[in-house]
Amino acid sequence: MxxxxxxxxxxxxxxxxxxxxxxxxxxxxxxxxxxxxxxxxxxxxxxxxxxxxxxxxxxxxxxxxxxxxxxxxxxxxxxxxxxxxxxxxxxxxxxxxxxxxxxxxxxxxxxxxxxxxxxxxxxxxxxxTGQSLLVKADNTDITGKDSLANNKKLCSVSGSTPAQKIKDEFPSVQLQQYDTYSACIEALKNGAIDAVTTDEVILAGYAAQSPGAFKIVGEPFSEExxxxxxxxxxxxxxxxxxxxxxxxxxxxxxxxxxxxxxxxxxxxxxxxxxxxxx
The missing domain is CATH 3.40.190.10 (Periplasmic binding protein-like II)
Incomplete structure (x- = not known):
């Protein structure tokens, strides 16, 4: 058969x-x-x-x-x-x-x-909301957008408005672009970058998730x-x-x-x- x-x-x-x-x-x-x-x-x-x-x-x-x-x-x-x-x-x-x-x-x-x-x-x-900066709690070098010169290493996300703003307005910054902000947070934790930039409400959520580890510095420098x-x-x-x-x-x-x-x-x-x- x-x-x-x-x-x-x-x-x-x-x-x-x-x-x-x-x-x-x-x-x-x-x-x-x-x-x-x-x-x-x-x-x-x-x-x-x-x-x-x-x-x-x-x-x-x-x-x-x-x-x-x-x-x-x-x-x-x-x-x-x-x-x-x-x-x-x-x-x-x-x-x-x-x-x-x-x-x-x-x-x-x-x-x-x-x-x-x-x-x-x-x-x-x-x-x-508005774009801001997140650094380690003990960081004293970065106090706001005006301290982003001198080849500071900054992390944001590919395709985001914060990343584009850094490219346009802060050309001396070494911008690292990852797929997610959580990857930026890990890079900040291990010292691979100096700061994470995105909207203040996003940064505040990460800061609240790890009490005492990070701080938001400076005033927001955009309106989103x-x-x-x-x-x-x-x-x-x-x-x-x-x-x-x-x-x-x-x-x-x-x-x-x-x-x-x-x-x-x-x-x-x-x-x-x-x-x-x-």
């Missing part, structure tokens, strides 16, 4: 496998601003390594201000927490993930800039408006997210999320920013 399956049977098996492979893809990355469907999941991009903002915990859960904002917005779009799939979104990959439809939207310390708006659209902003990134010109989804953010700020959930996640880092709770179409 031949071990080969009849052609018709093999065809049915192949067709079944093709459907099985395609099905999960159709249930994720809803895109198109449809929001609110009871079918499938919503895929949200965030950071996995930023304490206080976007963190994947050892038990597989997610926490942080960005995570809470993303979850609130998803619920307003019709998705309960168990329908959310979080996807890691490193700074250098955020536009690509959105453009390729791998995520529905990104909440990942994502500064709204003109260059990025050429590729994606933004809702928000939902948080305003964090927005929620989504597919370019998807005005329907943009409007729905803006409405959700407006509601979150009005009902006190925004303030509660900030105090829970960033209050322990010693950052005073600011007034929430005005939501504007971006």
């Amino acid at each position: 031949s071990s080969h399956r009849p052609f018709s049977l093999r065809f049915k098996v192949a067709a079944t496998m093709a459907v099985a492979v395609a099905l999960p893809l159709s249930l994720t990355a809803c895109g198109g601003g449809g929001g609110g469907s009871d079918e499938g999941k919503i895929v949200i991009g965030t950071k996995f390594d930023q304490p206080g903002l976007g963190m994947k915990n050892p038990d597989g859960t997610y926490s942080g201000f960005d995570v809470d904002v993303a979850t609130y917005v998803a619920k307003e779009l019709g998705y309960e927490p168990d329908k959310i799939e979080f996807k890691e979104s490193p700074s250098s990959q955020r536009e690509t993930l959105i453009q390729n439809g791998q995520v529905d939207y990104v909440v990942a310390t994502y500064s709204i800039t003109d260059a990025r708006k050429e590729k994606v659209s933004f809702a928000g902003p939902y948080l305003v 408006n964090y927005g929620i990134g989504l597919k370019k010109d998807d005005t329907e989804l943009q409007t729905k997210i803006n409405d959700a953010l407006t509601k979150m700020e009005a009902d006190g959930a925004w303030k509660a999320a900030f105090e829970k996640n960033l209050g322990p880092a010693g950052i005073p709770t600011p007034a929430p920013p005005a939501i504007a179409k971006n």
